[in-house]
Amino acid sequence: MARWEPGARERLVVAAVDLFTEQGYDETTVTQIAERAGVTKSTFFRHFPDKRELLVAGQETLSRLLAEGIADAPDGAGPLEAVALGLERASGAMGPQNRDLGPRLKAAVAASAELQERDALKSVGMAAAMTDALVQRGVPTTTAHLASEMGVLAFKQGYARWSESARGDADGLAPHALAVLQELRAASATLG
Structure with a gap:
């Protein structure tokens, strides 16, 4: 070996x-x-x-990149704008190997309660990193939590779309995650 x-x-x-x-x-x-x-x-x-x-390999890096993108957002950027910049920064670290693992990873997680638990903990870690970064920008805690949860959902759904999209799609993860974030933003406006 x-x-x-x-x-x-x-x-x-x-x-x-x-x-x-x-x-x-x-x-x-x-x-x-x-x-x-x-x-x-x-x-x-x-x-x-x-x-x-x-299953959580690379989570620390992912969480750090999300937080850095939020921290580097321009002054005056709203919470979801900052989250979008965090998603862009983190998406840049996701390459073809991450994309190819997507469907297999999804199947493995779906078949194991223990892996589902680890996946949930990964989401909690991502949300905590984004929440902390937003609070440090002066965003109220409740708003920071909501924006972070939307960011996690955008990342996960964007990753699923990206990993299942045609292999000729050379745009990477970011456009998929940002599109989901925009859909979530529009959907939240309809909640009344």
């Missing part, structure tokens, strides 16, 4: 998602994931404490 080959973390994530989809989360072992990724079991544990953490 190529223990020091670059990209081990990414290969572990892909291997895990593939195995979770093929045989189920509960039936997949850390040893199987490491073997599929072409690394040792100890390399797995250098990157992840357990197989549950594979």
